[in-house]
Structures are given as structure tokens and as C-alpha cells.
Amino acid sequence: MSSPSPSPTTTPAVPVEPKNYLNCETGVRSWLLTRDHKRIGLMFLACVTAALFLGGLFAMLIRIELLTPDETIMSAQTYNRMFTLHGVVMIFLFMIPAIPSGFGNFVLPMMIGAEDVAFPRLNLASWYIYLAGAAFALWGMVHGGADTGWTFYTPYSTTTFTKVVPILLGAFIIGFSSIATGINFIVTVHTMRGPGLTWNKLPLFVWSIYATSIIQVLATPILGITVLLTAIEHAFGFGIFDPAHGGDPVLFQHMFWFYSHPAVYIMVLPAMAVMSEIVPTFARKNIFGYKAIAYSSVGIALVGFFAWGHHLFTSGQSTFNAGVFGVISMIVGVFTAIKVFNWVGTLYKGRIRFSTPFAYFCGFIYLLVFGGMTGVALATVSLDVHWQDTYFVIAHFHFIMVGATLMAFLAALHYWFPKMFGRTYSEGWGLVAASLIILGFNATFIPQFLLGNAGMPRRYWSYPAEFQALNVASTAGASLLAFGFLTILVYLTIALFYGEKVGRNPWGSRGYEWNSPSPPPKHNFDSPQVFDHPPHDYDSEGHEPEMQTEVHGGTEVHGDDGAKR
Amino acid sequence: MAEHVEAHEHGHEEHHPRLQHHFQDMRTQQHAARLGMWLFLATEILLFGGLFCAYSYYRTLFPEAWKECSKHLNRPFGLLETFDLITSSFTMVLAIHFTRIGNRKLSVLMLLATATMGFGFLGLHGYEYYHEWLEGALPGKYYHFEEVTATGAPMFYAVYFLMTGLHSAHVFIGGVVLLVLTYLTAKGNYDASYDHPLDLGGLYWHLVDLIWIFLFPLLYLV
Amino acid sequence: MAHNDHAHTHSARPYILTFMWLCFCTVLTYTLAHKDLGAWSFAIAMAIAAAKGLSVILFFMHLYDQPGPSRLTLAIAFFFVLLVITLTLTDVHTRFPLSLPPGSFRSGNVVPPIQ
Numbered sequence: 001m002s003s004p005s006p007s008p009t010t011t012p013a014v015p016v017e018p019k020n021y022l023n024c025e026t027g028v029r030s031w032l033l034t035r036d037h038k039r040i041g042l043m044f045l046a047c048v049t050a051a052l053f054l055g056g057l058f059a060m061l062i063r064i065e066l067l068t069p070d071e072t073i074m075s076a077q078t079y080n081r082m083f084t085l086h087g088v089v090m091i092f093l094f095m096i097p098a099i100p101s102g103f104g105n106f107v108l109p110m111m112i113g114a115e116d117v118a119f120p121r122l123n124l125a126s127w128y129i130y131l132a133g134a135a136f137a138l139w140g141m142v143h144g145g146a147d148t149g150w151t152f153y154t155p156y157s158t159t160t161f162t163k164v165v166p167i168l169l170g171a172f173i174i175g176f177s178s179i180a181t182g183i184n185f186i187v188t189v190h191t192m193r194g195p196g197l198t199w200n201k202l203p204l205f206v207w208s209i210y211a212t213s214i215i216q217v218l219a220t221p222i223l224g225i226t227v228l229l230t231a232i233e234h235a236f237g238f239g240i241f242d243p244a245h246g247g248d249p250v251l252f253q254h255m256f257w258f259y260s261h262p263a264v265y266i267m268v269l270p271a272m273a274v275m276s277e278i279v280p281t282f283a284r285k286n287i288f289g290y291k292a293i294a295y296s297s298v299g300i301a302l303v304g305f306f307a308w309g310h311h312l313f314t315s316g317q318s319t320f321n322a323g324v325f326g327v328i329s330m331i332v333g334v335f336t337a338i339k340v341f342n343w344v345g346t347l348y349k350g351r352i353r354f355s356t357p358f359a360y361f362c363g364f365i366y367l368l369v370f371g372g373m374t375g376v377a378l379a380t381v382s383l384d385v386h387w388q389d390t391y392f393v394i395a396h397f398h399f400i401m402v403g404a405t406l407m408a409f410l411a412a413l414h415y416w417f418p419k420m421f422g423r424t425y426s427e428g429w430g431l432v433a434a435s436l437i438i439l440g441f442n443a444t445f446i447p448q449f450l451l452g453n454a455g456m457p458r459r460y461w462s463y464p465a466e467f468q469a470l471n472v473a474s475t476a477g478a479s480l481l482a483f484g485f486l487t488i489l490v491y492l493t494i495a496l497f498y499g500e501k502v503g504r505n506p507w508g509s510r511g512y513e514w515n516s517p518s519p520p521p522k523h524n525f526d527s528p529q530v531f532d533h534p535p536h537d538y539d540s541e542g543h544e545p546e547m548q549t550e551v552h553g554g555t556e557v558h559g560d561d562g563a564k565r
Numbered sequence: 566m567a568e569h570v571e572a573h574e575h576g577h578e579e580h581h582p583r584l585q586h587h588f589q590d591m592r593t594q595q596h597a598a599r600l601g602m603w604l605f606l607a608t609e610i611l612l613f614g615g616l617f618c619a620y621s622y623y624r625t626l627f628p629e630a631w632k633e634c635s636k637h638l639n640r641p642f643g644l645l646e647t648f649d650l651i652t653s654s655f656t657m658v659l660a661i662h663f664t665r666i667g668n669r670k671l672s673v674l675m676l677l678a679t680a681t682m683g684f685g686f687l688g689l690h691g692y693e694y695y696h697e698w699l700e701g702a703l704p705g706k707y708y709h710f711e712e713v714t715a716t717g718a719p720m721f722y723a724v725y726f727l728m729t730g731l732h733s734a735h736v737f738i739g740g741v742v743l744l745v746l747t748y749l750t751a752k753g754n755y756d757a758s759y760d761h762p763l764d765l766g767g768l769y770w771h772l773v774d775l776i777w778i779f780l781f782p783l784l785y786l787v
Numbered sequence: 788m789a790h791n792d793h794a795h796t797h798s799a800r801p802y803i804l805t806f807m808w809l810c811f812c813t814v815l816t817y818t819l820a821h822k823d824l825g826a827w828s829f830a831i832a833m834a835i836a837a838a839k840g841l842s843v844i845l846f847f848m849h850l851y852d853q854p855g856p857s858r859l860t861l862a863i864a865f866f867f868v869l870l871v872i873t874l875t876l877t878d879v880h881t882r883f884p885l886s887l888p889p890g891s892f893r894s895g896n897v898v899p900p901i902q
């Protein structure tokens with residue numbers, strides 16, 4: 001056990017680096033039994049990155065199969081398994097935990113001046129629960145997989161011969177991980193805020209993650225009971241969703257989407273959280289409409305719960321319900337528009353630094369706006385009847401849900417990388433990869449909008465020959481995307497070991513988490529925190545932290561305190 | 566859920582030995598533990614909420630089957646089980662009360678009584694299940710109960726077994742937690758200044774009671 | 788600290804009163820279930836259950852002296868249970884009869900004539 005010395009050192013002859021959270025204890029054991037939220041955050045990040053590459057591999061295989069109208073590399077049955085596994089891995093193993101459990105764990109306690117989250121052991125347990133759920137799901141994938149799609153619609157999911165039960169149980173278990181993280185964050189924000197840090201001084205990241213946690217806590221149990229019922233139905237045939245005994249498959253869809261629609265906000269709200277931090281930092285300007293952004297997060301969390309029925313427009317749901325759900329779904333767009341307006345308002349007349357995280361913000365806002373607008377179109381019942389279960393829907397939700405989350409994940413990775421490891425990456429390669437990713441993403445999904453509008457249904461293994469050109473374009477885009485990810489993997493791995501060292505605040509951000517050394521010591525700060533300025537405040541007199549020159553490739557040597565030089 | 570058992574060495578003398586380093590004071594720690602528990606209970610309520618949704622869905626679809634099947638459940642047994650759980654909730658609050666006024670012996674006794682009533686409930690319910698098994702009043706494709714032939718009767722039993730089954734699983738977990746708490750109380754871990762685990766265990770047990778308060782009229786007294 | 792927090796709960800009296808009230812309500816709902824109250828019977832049974840549940844929450848679970856966030860948590864949880872039930876039930880009640888499971892309450896008798 002060591003603790004960093006808080007006393008100011010007077011230029012020792014041999015500089016002794018203060019211990020940080022990465023090197024204060026070593027060995028595998030010190031990681032597996034850690035209760036440090038920063039280490040747990042990193043462990044989550046490692047797992048979700050692995051899940052991202054696994055899900056991405058499935059996606060590439062799907063795209064390669066769709067290069068030709070008939071069999072290219074796999075049989076129809078394998079294809080069915082492939083898109084199911086792609087959905088399950090990406091949603092349950094990557095997108096839901098990625099930002100809250102990964103970055104949220106790392107920075108949220110630091111942003112509120114806390115030493116740790118409220119329940120550190122529950123936090124570690126949450127990681128193990130995630131691993132256990134992932135193990136269940138992976139076991140099921142290896143031993144037969146599932147061919148139902150990630151939505152597990154009954155009656156198909158209760159009659160298929162593939163291994164749905166372990167995958168359903170995997171989703172059930174991972175749900176508890178999500179709940180544990182949510183409970184932890186809510187209690188942390190309520191009870192661990194530093195002195196003077198009132199609700200209206202919380203960084204916007206914290207507000208959004210708080211709203212996300214509310215959804216995680218309230219929605220996930222319903223998914224839990226739904227997948228449990230489906231697993232019981234598949235294993236024992238209780239008939240709860242089986243029309244032969246009086247059951248109704250539409251009830252499954254109601255219960256499934258009661259979780260899975262708000263789950264979209266479990267993925268998108270954290271993305272918005274990241275962007276609300278990045279925009280003021282790189283625009284060098286106070287956030288515009290702090291309260292509007294903060295409260296609209298809570299608004300999305302609430303209204304998102306009233307919208308689930310838009311997935312049931314063609315499932316036999318009543319026209320009355322379809323109308324109600326359609327209108328409420330559109331209201332979600334209002335809250336999102338409030339945020340977009342405020343981010344753009346922040347950029348207006350700002351001194352914008354076009355660094356890598358900001359490049360991802362540009363990709364994000366574009367995907368969010370166009371994904372959101374197609375969403376409002378899809379919420380129109382009469383239009384949805386045409387687009388239901390076509391590639392238009394696929395492209396829509398990949399834009400808004402996947403695109404936004406992915407952009408935010410990568411933005412957060414590049415934004416907090418210096419804080420996490422005390423080193424920085426090559427800015428040039430960062431921008432190259434960002435352009436690859438954003439271009440690749442558009443090239444993949446814009447053809448799918450067109451395909452869907454032309455009537456190509458989702459989840460089909462073969463298609464009429466006239467759809468081939470657009471499918472090839474989409475696959476080409478996907479390879480661009482894959483290439484972008486590999487580039488990031490390479491230069492970030494290099495940066496991890498050989499990247500230039502940075503001081504405490506390389507971006508010159510006003511976020512509270514940058515007050516700690518990089519990487520932070522075990523208990524986050526070397527001195528007690530005072531919250532004398534509002535978050536995202538770039539106007540106040542006196543000290544305005546500037547960006548460090550080494551980030552832009554300058555010749556400055558390592559300083560231990562970039563902000564105050 | 567609860568994060569409190571570990572005593573943390575700390576520089577400041579005035580701190581309670583059970584205070585963890587990252588909390589300001591004991592009051593905040595207890596507030597955090599309680600809030601965490603309430604959030605957990607909210608997830609439990611929503612977990613059952615899914616089943617309540619299925620219940621109301623199928624009750625609306627098959628009102629006749631619901632009436633007839635409910636008559637075939639053992640009402641006096643349901644009443645007995647209700648009294649059993651209410652009384653156990655009562656002994657649970659008394660156990661905490663006795664810990665707070667420093668009477669450890671009575672506290673242990675009350676906890677034991679609570680756990681006994683919990684497992685007693687499982688026994689009573691097991692007996693009911695056994696009878697339904699004999700009659701063939703079972704869910705879905707296993708249904709072969711001759712006295713009720715209304716459409717949807719298998720759905721009633723599916724919902725009945727799932728709801729009471731999930732509830733019984735909770736009673737079982739609660740019973741085990743109570744036994745552990747009994748042991749720790751007897752060992753002298755809790756007193757007037759520190760009883761958070763008892764407090765949280767009690768909250769969980771009351772939730773189990775609370776769910777049953779709704780299950781009883783919904784299933785037995787249609 | 789805990790002992791200041793609970794100074795006013797050192798009497799077991801509220802617990803005994805709550806317990807007696809719960810027993811009374813249980814007997815009441817059981818008795819009423821054997822009388823035919825028609826459409827009201829469900830509403831009355833649920834009202835009694837709600838009264839019982841509320842007293843368990845307020846007095847046994849001490850919600851009456853808990854800080855706001857805990858109360859809000861519970862209120863929101865109940866609200867969401869009601870939400871999922873209400874919006875699925877409006878679906879069942881307003882649905883095209885043929886899309887309801889066979890033999891259920893409206894599916895058999897109100898089939899509109901096919902032109």
C-alpha cells in the first residue's frame with residue numbers, strides 16, 4: 001500500500017515519479033480484486049473493446065455474405081446465426097456497458113470530487129457479473145448459436161432448435177451488471193458530491209449518466225423477466241406466449257420493447273454525455289443552455305418510456321395504441337433537438353480546435369440529426385407500414401443508436417486517453433482514423449437507406465439481383481470502417497507505451513476531472529477539491545487553462561503540471 | 566447491495582470503526598446504503614411488474630377462466646400464508662427495534678421467528694403445489710385439470726405458478742439472508758450505533774411481504 | 788449517527804398498531820371476497836391491498852421518515868408498473884378482435900361481417 005505524498009516536492013536531484021493508480025499495486029491479483037473505480041473502468045473498457053471487435057467480425061462476415069445475391073461464404077442458417085450474434089454481442093456486450101460502465105466508471109467519481117463510487121465492491125461485482133453473462137452467451141454461441149435475431153421474438157424463439165436458452169440467460173445476467181452500475185451511479189451522485197457541488201453545478205456528463213442510470217434501473221428488470229419467461233417457455237413450454245394455450249406473442253413484444261426502446265437511450269444518453277463535455281472544451285466557450293441540456297436528459301429518460309409501441313405497428317397492436325405511441329415517439333425528437341440546438345449554440349463564435357475528439361463530435365451530430373429525423377419519419381404509422389422490417393430501419397437505428405454511440409465511444413477514448421494513461425497519441429493518425437470511420441460509416445449505411453426504401457427486407461440471406469450494386473457499396477463502406485478500427489487499435493497501442501507524456505490538463509479543459517494528475521493517484525486527487533467555478537466555464541477572469549503544446553506536436557518537455565505552468 | 570461490513574483503518578480518531586474511507590461520515594454512509602437498497606427494491610418491484618402485466622393482460626382476455634380457476638385455489642391456505650408473512654414482517658421490525666434498544670437476546674429470537682415463518686411459508690406453498698400437481702392444474706401443455714375447462718385456464722395456472730414461484734424464490738433467498746443475520750446478531754455484530762445490515766435485510770423482507778399482499782387477492786380472491 | 792436518527796422509534800407501539808391494522812384488513816378482504824359485490828369487488832380488493840401495502844411501506848419500511856430520493860424511487864417504480872400495465876391493456880381493449888387469441892373475451896362474438 002502506498003499513498004502519494006501530498007507535500008510539494010522541492011526539485012529533487014533524481015525525480016521520483018509519484019505513484020499513480022496504474023503502478024501503485026502490480027500483479028494480476030491486484031487488478032482482479034481491485035475496488036478502484038478507475039481500474040474497474042479500464043477492465044470494462046478492455047472487455048467492451050473485445051466485444052466490439054467480435055461483433056465487428058460478425059458484421060464483416062454478414063457484409064461479405066451479402067456481396068452476391070446468393071450464397072457467398074455461408075449457408076442461410078449460418079447467416080441467421082451470424083446476424084443474431086452480431087446484434088447480441090454489439091448491444092448487450094458492447095453498446096450498453098461501453099460508455100457508462102467504462103468511461104462513466106473512470107471519470108464520474110472524479111467529476112464530482114469523490115474518492116470512489118458509493119459501493120466499490122458492488123462495482124467490481126458488476127464486472128464479474130458482466131463476465132459471467134458474457135461467458136453464458138459465448139458458450140451458447142459456440143454450441144449452436146441462435147437464429148432468432150437479437151429481438152428473440154416468440155413464437156420462433158420458443159420453438160427454434162438452436163441454443164437460445166443460454167443466450168437468453170446471458171442477457172438476463174448481464175442485465176444485473178447493468179442494474180448494479182446504475183444503482184451505484186445514482187447513489188454516488190446523490191451522496192458523494194464534493195463540498196459546494198450542487199446539482200446545478202454538476203458537469204453535464206454526470207447529468208446524462210445519471211439519467212441513463214435511471215433507465216438502467218427501471219427498465220432492465222422488465223427485460224430480465226421477459227427473457228426469463230422466454231427461456232422457461234423454450235425449456236418447459238408453460239404456454240405464456242403460445243397461442244395454442246391462449247398465450248399472446250404480442251405480449252412478448254410489449255414487454256420486450258418496454259425495455260428495449262428505453263435501452264436505445266441507455267446507449268445514446270451516454271453518447272450525449274460525452275459530447276456535452278467535448279463541445280465546450282474544443283470550442284473554448286461556456287456551454288450554451290446548461291440547464292436545457294441537463295433537464296432534457298432527464299426528459300428523454302422519462303418520455304422514452306412511453307414510446308415502446310412504435311415497434312408493434314404491424315404486429316397486431318390496436319390502431320389506437322399505434323397512434324398514441326407514434327405521437328409520443330416523435331416528442332422524444334423535441335428533447336434531442338434541444339440538445340443539438342445547444343451544442344451548435346456553444347460552437348457559435350467559439351474558438352474551435354479541430355482535434356480528434358472534435359472530429360468525432362462532427363460525425364456524431366450529423367448521424368444524430370439524420371438518424372433522428374428518419375426516426376421521426378418511422379414513427380409515422382402509415383410510413384412505417386412501408387418501411388417495417390426493411391433495411392431502412394436497419395440504417396436508421398445504425399445511424400442514431402450505433403453511430404452516435406460509436407462516435408462518442410471513440411471521442412471519449414481519445415479525449416480521456418491522456419488522463420487515463422498520462423500519454424498522448426499521434427494527432428495526425430487520430431484525424432486520419434476519424435475520417436476513415438466517419439466516411440466508412442456513411443458508405444455502409446446510406447446505401448442501406450436506399451435499399452430499404454426500395455423494399456429490401458432485413459435478415460434475408462438472398463436478394464434480387466438488382467439490389468447488388470448498393471449491397472456491394474455497403475460492404476465496401478464496412479471494410480473502410482474495419483480498416484479505421486484497426487488503425488486506431490495500432491496507434492493507440494503504440495501510444496500506450498511510447499506516446500508522449502502529458503501533464504494534468506492537456507486539452508486545457510475546465511472539467512473537474514482534469515484537476516488531478518495524469519494518470520490520477522489511487523484516491524483520485526492529490527489535494528482536496530474546491531468547486532469554485534461552474535462546469536464548462538471558459539469565461540471567468542484569472543486562470544484560463546490553455547491546450548498543452550505537446551498535444552500539437554510541440555517540443556515542450558514533460559511537465560507534471562500543464563495547467564499551472 | 567450493502568457495503569458496510571469492512572472496517573477501515575483511518576487516520577481520524579473520531580470516526581466510527583465501520584465507516585469506509587470514501588464516505589464523509591456515518592450518516593452519509595447509511596443514507597447511501599438505504600438509497601441503494603431502495604433502488605434495488607424498485608428493480609424487484611419492476612421485475613414482478615412484468616408478471617403483473619402478464620397477469621392483467623390474460624385476466625382481461627379470459628375473465629371466466631380466472632374466476633373459475635381462482636375458486637379452485639385453496640383460499641384458507643392463502644389466508645394462512647398471508648397471516649404468516651404479515652406476522653413475520655412484524656417480528657422483523659421488532660428484531661430491529663430490540664437491537665436498537667440493546668436487547669440482543671430478544672432480537673435474535675425475533676429474527677429466528679421471522680426466518681422460521683419464512684420457511685414455514687415455503688412449506689405451506691409446497692403443499693399447495695403438491696395438490697395442484699395431483700389434480701393436473703398445471704401450466705400450458707401440462708394442464709389436464711378436469712373440473713375447469715374454460716379457455717385460458719392453462720394461462721391462469723401458468724401465471725399463477727410463475728408469480729408464486731418467483732415470489733417463493735424470493736422468500737427462500739430472504740430466509741437464508743435472515744439466518745445469516747441471526748448468526749451475526751447473536752455474535753454481537755450489531756448494536757444501537759450500527760445496524761445497517763439488519764436494516765437492509767428488513768427492507769428486503771418487507772418487500773417480499775408487500776408483493777404477497779398483492780398476490781393474495783389477485784390470485785386467490787378473484 | 789444511527790441512534791439520533793432513530794430516537795423517536797424506540798417505542799414499538801407504531802409497529803403493533805400497524806400489525807393489528809394489517810390483520811384487520813386481511814380478514815376484511817377475505818370476508819368481502821365471499822360476498823358478491825359485482826364489478827366493485829376487484830376495485831375494493833385492490834384498494835384494501837393498496838392500503839395494506841402502503842402501511843407496510845410507511846411504517847414497517849420506515850418510508851415516512853426517509854429522505855426524498857428514497858420516496859421518489861418507490862413512487863417511480865410503482866408508476867412504471869402502472870404504465871406498462873395500462874398501455875398494454877388499452878391495446879387489448881381497442882384491438883381488432885380477430886387479432887386476439889382464440890376464445891378470449893371479444894374475439895369470438897364481435898367479428899365484423901365480411902363484405
Ligand SMILES: [Cu+2]
Pocket residue numbers: 260261264307308310311
Ligand atoms: Cu424504439
